[in-house]
Amino acid sequence: MVAIKVTGLNKTFTKGKKALNSLDLQIDRGEMVALIGASGSGKSTLIRHISGLMKSDSDNSKIEVLHQTIQENGKLGRGVRAARSDVGVVFQQFNLVNRLSVLTNVLVGLLGQIPRWRGTLGLFTRAEKMIAMKALARVGIDNLAEQRSSTLSGGQQQRAAIARAITQGAQVILADEPIASLDPSSARKVMDTLENVNKEDGVTVLVSLHQVDYALRYCPRTIAMRNGEIIFDGDSKRLTPKLLEQLYGDDSLELLGSKQQEEPVVTSLPEQAVA
Numbered sequence: 001m002v003a004i005k006v007t008g009l010n011k012t013f014t015k016g017k018k019a020l021n022s023l024d025l026q027i028d029r030g031e032m033v034a035l036i037g038a039s040g041s042g043k044s045t046l047i048r049h050i051s052g053l054m055k056s057d058s059d060n061s062k063i064e065v066l067h068q069t070i071q072e073n074g075k076l077g078r079g080v081r082a083a084r085s086d087v088g089v090v091f092q093q094f095n096l097v098n099r100l101s102v103l104t105n106v107l108v109g110l111l112g113q114i115p116r117w118r119g120t121l122g123l124f125t126r127a128e129k130m131i132a133m134k135a136l137a138r139v140g141i142d143n144l145a146e147q148r149s150s151t152l153s154g155g156q157q158q159r160a161a162i163a164r165a166i167t168q169g170a171q172v173i174l175a176d177e178p179i180a181s182l183d184p185s186s187a188r189k190v191m192d193t194l195e196n197v198n199k200e201d202g203v204t205v206l207v208s209l210h211q212v213d214y215a216l217r218y219c220p221r222t223i224a225m226r227n228g229e230i231i232f233d234g235d236s237k238r239l240t241p242k243l244l245e246q247l248y249g250d251d252s253l254e255l256l257g258s259k260q261q262e263e264p265v266v267t268s269l270p271e272q273a274v275a
């Protein structure tokens, strides 16, 4: 079954320059797919369109998620609200309401499923709180449930956002550079969590990444973008440094960046540098 289908997607912010150019893609249910590309290649713009947060140019295009139309020819589909309830979105930052507890932030995932007045008043039942606590345990931060969200580290905030998507019952998770500002250890925990939700629950995951080594490690399939176009779509293992250089030229160094960061920069001072 198809989870995400994008046909003929165009987006123009500045006249004469397309941020997305005739983009077609299809992702099946249960896949975990990386979206890579140098800065400005169009990853975030694509994810915003799939989640219905941004409208395309008004030409012949269509985006469907789980067979529900998110948008068509630049207009949001009628079922976009219903469709959004199946989609959890994790951003690079600002996923949580800082002044609320972690638990309340995760309970926000249930807002589409409970009467609006209860949501507005923040009145959640014991059973609902249990669901949220289970999700927090799943991502390994149930001990932080009562803390204000502002006190969480970057990686913990990302995991809370994933817990919110689990609580929501999302069938598709769109994660827009969820590890871009994290250290390697926190980044791995976030990616482990996404992998777990994908493998255990069959949730379809599309995750945009700057670093190709995370794509290789976690995602069987990678879609690579450049200048708003898809220039590679296939087995992540095929993305060798050589192929990346062919695809991106000097920009390939940006995509190999985290590998370089994880390697020790200086192991010992050269002898002549010691006074």
Ligand SMILES: Nc1ncnc2c1ncn2[C@@H]1O[C@H](COP(=O)(O)OP(=O)(O)OP(=O)(O)O)[C@@H](O)[C@H]1O
Residues within 6 Å of the ligand: 013, 014, 019, 037, 038, 039, 040, 041, 042, 043, 044, 045, 046
């Ligand atoms: N709101 C906007 N207004 C004008 N131009 C925009 C807007 N959002 C994105 N763009 C442009 O669209 C292009 C694609 O940007 P996008 O943020 O999608 O790239 P990206 O691959 O996600 O980059 P990064 O990795 O730096 O986040 C860029 O040229 C960017 O400047």
